[in-house]
Amino acid sequence: MQKALIIDPGKCTGCKQCELACSFEKEGSFNISKSRIRVFDFHHDARYVPYTCTQCDEAWCEQACPVNAITTDANGVKNVHENLCVGCKVCTIACPFGTVNYNAATGKVIKCDLCGGDPACAKACPTSAIVFSDAEQSGFEKMEKWASKTDPGTQTAH
Amino acid sequence: MSWTGKILRVDLTEGTCAPEPLNMEWAEKYLGQRGLATKYLAEEINPKCDPLGPENKLIMTTGPLTGTCASTGGRYSVVTKGPLTGAIACSNSGGFFGAEMKFAGWDMIIFEGRSEIPVYLSVIDGNAELHDAGDLWGTSVWHTDEAIKARHQDPMMHVATIGVSGENGVLFAAIVNDQHRAAGRSGVGAVMGSKNLKAVAVRGTGSVNVHDVPAFFETTNAAKAVLAENAVTGEGLPAFGTQVLMNVINESGAMPTRNSRDVQFEGAGDISAEAMAEPRKTDGKPNLLANAACFGCTIACGRISKIDENHFTVQNRPEYHHASGGLEYEAAWALGCATGVNDLEALTFANFVCNEQGLDPISLGATIAAAMELYEEGILNDEITGGLQMNFGDAEALVKATELVGKAEGFGADLGQGSARLCEKYGRPELSMTVKGQEFPAYDPRGIQGMGLGYATSNRGACHLRGYTVSSEILGVPEKTDPLVTDGKAGLLMAFQDATAAVDSTGLCIFTTFAWTLNDIAPQINADLESEWTVDRLQKTGTRIWNLERNFNLAAGLTGADDRLPERLVKEAAKTGPAKGLVSGIDKMLPEYYELRGWTADGVPTIETISGLDL
Numbered sequence: 001m002q003k004a005l006i007i008d009p010g011k012c013t014g015c016k017q018c019e020l021a022c023s024f025e026k027e028g029s030f031n032i033s034k035s036r037i038r039v040f041d042f043h044h045d046a047r048y049v050p051y052t053c054t055q056c057d058e059a060w061c062e063q064a065c066p067v068n069a070i071t072t073d074a075n076g077v078k079n080v081h082e083n084l085c086v087g088c089k090v091c092t093i094a095c096p097f098g099t100v101n102y103n104a105a106t107g108k109v110i111k112c113d114l115c116g117g118d119p120a121c122a123k124a125c126p127t128s129a130i131v132f133s134d135a136e137q138s139g140f141e142k143m144e145k146w147a148s149k150t151d152p153g154t155q156t157a158h
Numbered sequence: 159m160s161w162t163g164k165i166l167r168v169d170l171t172e173g174t175c176a177p178e179p180l181n182m183e184w185a186e187k188y189l190g191q192r193g194l195a196t197k198y199l200a201e202e203i204n205p206k207c208d209p210l211g212p213e214n215k216l217i218m219t220t221g222p223l224t225g226t227c228a229s230t231g232g233r234y235s236v237v238t239k240g241p242l243t244g245a246i247a248c249s250n251s252g253g254f255f256g257a258e259m260k261f262a263g264w265d266m267i268i269f270e271g272r273s274e275i276p277v278y279l280s281v282i283d284g285n286a287e288l289h290d291a292g293d294l295w296g297t298s299v300w301h302t303d304e305a306i307k308a309r310h311q312d313p314m315m316h317v318a319t320i321g322v323s324g325e326n327g328v329l330f331a332a333i334v335n336d337q338h339r340a341a342g343r344s345g346v347g348a349v350m351g352s353k354n355l356k357a358v359a360v361r362g363t364g365s366v367n368v369h370d371v372p373a374f375f376e377t378t379n380a381a382k383a384v385l386a387e388n389a390v391t392g393e394g395l396p397a398f399g400t401q402v403l404m405n406v407i408n409e410s411g412a413m414p415t416r417n418s419r420d421v422q423f424e425g426a427g428d429i430s431a432e433a434m435a436e437p438r439k440t441d442g443k444p445n446l447l448a449n450a451a452c453f454g455c456t457i458a459c460g461r462i463s464k465i466d467e468n469h470f471t472v473q474n475r476p477e478y479h480h481a482s483g484g485l486e487y488e489a490a491w492a493l494g495c496a497t498g499v500n501d502l503e504a505l506t507f508a509n510f511v512c513n514e515q516g517l518d519p520i521s522l523g524a525t526i527a528a529a530m531e532l533y534e535e536g537i538l539n540d541e542i543t544g545g546l547q548m549n550f551g552d553a554e555a556l557v558k559a560t561e562l563v564g565k566a567e568g569f570g571a572d573l574g575q576g577s578a579r580l581c582e583k584y585g586r587p588e589l590s591m592t593v594k595g596q597e598f599p600a601y602d603p604r605g606i607q608g609m610g611l612g613y614a615t616s617n618r619g620a621c622h623l624r625g626y627t628v629s630s631e632i633l634g635v636p637e638k639t640d641p642l643v644t645d646g647k648a649g650l651l652m653a654f655q656d657a658t659a660a661v662d663s664t665g666l667c668i669f670t671t672f673a674w675t676l677n678d679i680a681p682q683i684n685a686d687l688e689s690e691w692t693v694d695r696l697q698k699t700g701t702r703i704w705n706l707e708r709n710f711n712l713a714a715g716l717t718g719a720d721d722r723l724p725e726r727l728v729k730e731a732a733k734t735g736p737a738k739g740l741v742s743g744i745d746k747m748l749p750e751y752y753e754l755r756g757w758t759a760d761g762v763p764t765i766e767t768i769s770g771l772d773l
Contacts, residue, residue, distance in 0.1 A: 013396075013448075013449060013450055013451035013455075013458035013460075014450055014451050014458075015451035015452070015453070015454055015455050015456060015458060016254075016451075016453055016454060017227060017454060017456065020226075020227040020454060021227065024227065027365065029365035029366060029367045030225055030226055030227060030365060030366040030367070030368075031261065031363070031364065031365040031366070032257075032261065033261065033314075033362070033363040033364075034363075043336075043337060043338075043462075043481065043482070044480035044481055044482075045480070045481060046447035046448040046450070046462040046464070046481040047448070048448075048450070124227070126229075126382065126386065126456035126458075127458070
């Protein structure tokens, strides 16, 4: 089963625990400016939206990389190989979603790699706005919610 | 450990910014934030100085846990000598500004002197710079926040700023960060304004480290689980915010109403948490849009609200048609119950103006309430108020007065001096519901006896956040005591005061203590810092901080005679509810409190007490 980060902004409170967890996992310290997941605070609309790489099937970043430093693993995750990355940033331009970013401190790009299959952001989220589950069932919860609102009608005898 | 070890010292007179090392010897004794910055202030200024003069200093300070993943670990405080009280001022705020200071590499920023021209400070990692703020002066918090981010082309900056009220010396002006979180009380915004300092904008790309990583994650995760499983922090606050208290306190007969003439407000239901969540009759939409968290907070009690666009306060005023920080319990009480106004949208508008212009809604609402009583008594008239008919329950008077205070215009300038000065000016000082010049908050000492002692002895003037005995007396945390009796309250309050002083020095939010005790907090600090932090050490640190603040106030010229409640609370009995017939028993509690504190009968710490605390 391929798993993915399922993000529900409706549950997000904007606390940034995901950014703290991500940065600690990846950088070994709390440094949210290096987090691979970002929470956007649309204060005037009262909306908080976590956003990160969705691990596209045919990934623009992977296609664009001139030195093949981005590859897809068995779980569909796009990984950056730091030993190959030359810091040209073409992938950051290619990504339509902005989720691949350059890290000036290392001269390489950074992006979400799902922490090797156990993402720290999902574990840290206090409201389940970010969960790691079956990529094919990402709509399950929303479907269930809307299904529960449909008019049940009257069950007729069969 | 999570200290950056660096302080930024900004001399506004000279226009210089210089780094210096954090005094670790003091950090060992005063922990951080409230305690540590108070130590710096007490050592560096003359306690008798004019709070609005250049010799006063203003300190923005973080705690050791600020910027870590400890739940609520994003707090910062502003410590200065307060212009409303003449006492120590220490106002705590959430949002994201405090953590950003840490990420930029600074534990504390000390402002001294006074700039010739309006300036703002930008701190981008190690680079601190003062900039001309001439074009920002005279503009709101909201405008300043956005203009600075645009100027630096950095939407990820976090800005703490004053509005027009801080510039104009409103004595309860706040410093607002992230557009709606505030270091709200005691007029810290007026101090900032007196220094010609409009704003501080911070951006950090650095790291915060902790001492013992496995222990830190273990203890912070365990503590988060405690918050999640607790009825108040896991259910009540996320669902209702602090407004969960509105109906509870009203039913307890401890709701200061119409300038404390009454102790129950008949309109409480109209302005409660439940009312905020219900679809409005007018447009079918609820006032409350979302609950929002501050940095690292797993509780998320913040209220984000939107006003009905057709409400009279915002009709044809699109600048107020977006969401902003909505009513917390204290604001809903002050703007509503204290003034007798039950129009939820009007209160929300007044709260938005507090966000926009940087005002403390507690002092604002309580001062308007005092003005309403003066008006109904015939002391104030339309000539003085500029035509404002300041009747209790009048929503229009509330919002017009609020806008005038925000801009310090007309009668608003009178109101901006706070209730004590207003009532003094018009010859009725007994009508001011204040202690040490600061308006008291949303708990009537006749119905919650411990809070009366709390207001009287609070080091920053009347306040609920210096010793929240409501926890015990109403909510039963950590154990239930009878709110109507005075017995045992001195000791109870002292325990709350000392624990709170410690928690306010950590970088954590005091709301965690609905669920956490020092037993939950000490292990987190212990894992964070190199030296050993136990519950006992935290308690002693809290006691040390409390006495340090007391000594500052005594040196500033306050005395035991200032530990006094307004006459009304000791002479006029509660008219309704469980406390009917009761007045505050402050006279019974205060001597016992002094004795337990190891203070003289005049409220002065004895030499033995001081030497035992190693101040």
